[in-house]
Amino acid sequence: MRGPGGWWRRKTTPEKVETYTRWSFQSFAVTEFVMVGLMAVVPLGMWLGAGLLLMSAVHAAVCMVTVSRSLDWTRGRRPQPVRLLWALAAVTAAVCAVAIGVADHGPGGESVDTAASGIVGIVGIIGIGTIALGVRERRQVFAIVAGFATISWFVAFTRGASLGASLFTAVVALLAGGVLAFTAVVSVWLLDIVYRLDEARETRARLAVAEERLRFGRDLHDVMGRNLAVIALKSELAVQLAQRGRPEAVAQMVEVQRLAHESQREVREVVRGYREADLTVELAGAQGVLAAAGIDCTVSGATAAGLPVAVQSALGWVVREAATNVLRHGDARRCAVRLWVREGRVVLSVENDGVESDRVESGAGAGAGAAGSVGSSGSSGALGSPGSSGSSGSGLAGLRERLAEIDGTLQAGPAGRGLFRLTAEIPLPSAAGPSGSAARSGPASVPAVRSVSEVTP
Numbered sequence: 001m002r003g004p005g006g007w008w009r010r011k012t013t014p015e016k017v018e019t020y021t022r023w024s025f026q027s028f029a030v031t032e033f034v035m036v037g038l039m040a041v042v043p044l045g046m047w048l049g050a051g052l053l054l055m056s057a058v059h060a061a062v063c064m065v066t067v068s069r070s071l072d073w074t075r076g077r078r079p080q081p082v083r084l085l086w087a088l089a090a091v092t093a094a095v096c097a098v099a100i101g102v103a104d105h106g107p108g109g110e111s112v113d114t115a116a117s118g119i120v121g122i123v124g125i126i127g128i129g130t131i132a133l134g135v136r137e138r139r140q141v142f143a144i145v146a147g148f149a150t151i152s153w154f155v156a157f158t159r160g161a162s163l164g165a166s167l168f169t170a171v172v173a174l175l176a177g178g179v180l181a182f183t184a185v186v187s188v189w190l191l192d193i194v195y196r197l198d199e200a201r202e203t204r205a206r207l208a209v210a211e212e213r214l215r216f217g218r219d220l221h222d223v224m225g226r227n228l229a230v231i232a233l234k235s236e237l238a239v240q241l242a243q244r245g246r247p248e249a250v251a252q253m254v255e256v257q258r259l260a261h262e263s264q265r266e267v268r269e270v271v272r273g274y275r276e277a278d279l280t281v282e283l284a285g286a287q288g289v290l291a292a293a294g295i296d297c298t299v300s301g302a303t304a305a306g307l308p309v310a311v312q313s314a315l316g317w318v319v320r321e322a323a324t325n326v327l328r329h330g331d332a333r334r335c336a337v338r339l340w341v342r343e344g345r346v347v348l349s350v351e352n353d354g355v356e357s358d359r360v361e362s363g364a365g366a367g368a369g370a371a372g373s374v375g376s377s378g379s380s381g382a383l384g385s386p387g388s389s390g391s392s393g394s395g396l397a398g399l400r401e402r403l404a405e406i407d408g409t410l411q412a413g414p415a416g417r418g419l420f421r422l423t424a425e426i427p428l429p430s431a432a433g434p435s436g437s438a439a440r441s442g443p444a445s446v447p448a449v450r451s452v453s454e455v456t457p
Contacts (some may be wrong), residue, residue: 013331014194018071021187025067025133028180029060032126033361039115039122048102052119055095059123063130070134075195078208082432085134086167092127096120100155120155124148124173129180133290135189145181187446201327219270227263250430279304279312279319286323295332295352307346308408311426315339315348318399318410318424322350344428351421399424 011019036056037049066088069081102118128148132141153170157163209450234256244384283299290297304312319337326332335352400410408426415421 009331010196011205014191014198017194018075020423021191022067023073024187025130025184026064028126029063029067029128031059032063032122033060035122036119039118039216045108048107052095052099052102055091057093059095059127063126065226067133071188071191072132074136074192077161080136081134082271085131088127088131092123095123098247099123100159102160103210120175122174124152125176127181128177129184132181132184134164138185141254145174145177148177159301214239216270221265223299224263224271227259227266231259231263234259279316279339280320282316282323286319286337290323290326290335294324297335297337299337299339301337302341304339308429311346314403314406314408314426315346315424316400318348318422319350321399322422323353325350326350341428346426346428348424349421350423351415351419353418353420362372362375 008016008019033053033056038239058235062084066081066084067080069084070079073080099119101112101118128144130317135141144240149170153166153172156169157166161169170376234252238249238252238256241252280303283304287297287299304315307315322337323335326335331354335350338347338349338351340347396410396412403410403424403426410422410424412422413420
């Protein structure tokens with residue numbers, strides 16, 4: 001998307017959470033600068049107010065840089081910004097000391113004392129909260145907050161405040177600094193959880209791919225292992241017989257030829273079974289996988305029972321690719337799958353939200369570029385479509401080729417703001433179609449399927 005906000009929509013969910021966290025803490029520094037400006041310029045006059053405002057601007061800038069470096073450190077992109085944390089602590093102490101000095105030796109008046117106290121509180125609390133982002137140990141965070149509260153009590157008490165007022169100041173500093181420090185710790189913790197969940201989803205996909213490769217390897221071993229052993233043995237026997245001039249060598253080679261053809265046929269059957277996709281299983285698998293990923297997936301319309309095997313297999317691949325790419329390429333919250341029979345044609349529609357327009361053009365929302373990705377059905381465990389020919393693959397092009405073999409069509413594109421819809425239509429053979437009433441009806445007249453149990457065979 002080239003319009004405003006396109007860069008945000010291109011971000012993954014963890015990246016969005018990280019950006020939101022980064023901006024939230026950086027906005028505290030901006031808030032500090034604005035509030036110090038409002039509190040300092042008017043009661044302290046132009047020169048003193050401008051000086052404190054300038055120091056506050058420096059402190060805010062150091063806070064923003066510290067936020068960025070600290071979050072990068074929590075993600076493992078750079079080392080812990082220890083020197084920057086000490087620099088922020090020094091700048092915070094300097095601004096607070098200047099504000100206290102202005103209150104003690106500057107213009108008299110209650111408004112000046114109030115402004116100086118407010119500046120000390122704002123700068124100190126935001127400084128403590130920012131420093132907490134760059135500290136990993138909770139004991140260190142508690143020590144920083146407790147130290148800030150102790151210093152607040154000491155400054156208030158040495159400046160002539162009563163013991164009760166000094167303790168009240170310390171409690172306020174402890175609560176305010178503690179809340180902001182706690183917010184920093186929790187924000188980093190939540191950000192780490194979001195990234196771990198995203199990594200877990202990627203790991204789950206990779207494990208499913210590995211499991212499917214193992215299954216396919218076991219099938220090939222079971223089919224080819226015995227035959228290849230017999231072929232090797234008979235070939236060796238034929239060589240020995242031929243060396244001795246025995247006519248039985250011809251019979252052994254004929255048997256080798258028969259076994260080779262038989263093995264070729266069995267391999268084709270294994271690959272054919274690997275390519276076929278059961279629509280009922282794929283619907284249940286897509287609903288289960290998307291629900292596990294936090295996406296509300298509904299399956300409605302006609303049941304797959306009674307449809308020809310070729311139609312079920314082709315539509316199963318459509319569901320598999322669409323569900324895979326909803327997980328991989330979008331930021332969807334809802335996905336709706338509908339299946340119905342209309343005028344002698346089976347229609348399958350997969351619609352999801354949270355797909356960017358710039359990815360819609362390439363078909364990423366419903367099956368583009370998913371070669372080698374894990375299929376949507378956990379039970380079938382299929383990967384990206386191998387296709388029936390060398391050109392057939394995953395994505396929209398591969399699906400169109402697969403559907404074209406049985407005179408089907410595929411349409412994919414935006415279906416409204418933030419929506420992407422994939423629609424596949426396949427004509428039903430007249431002898432294999434459902435009853436006449438079902439063939440003439442639309443989606444409103446077919447029985448609804450709304451749960452995994454209803455579509456599980």
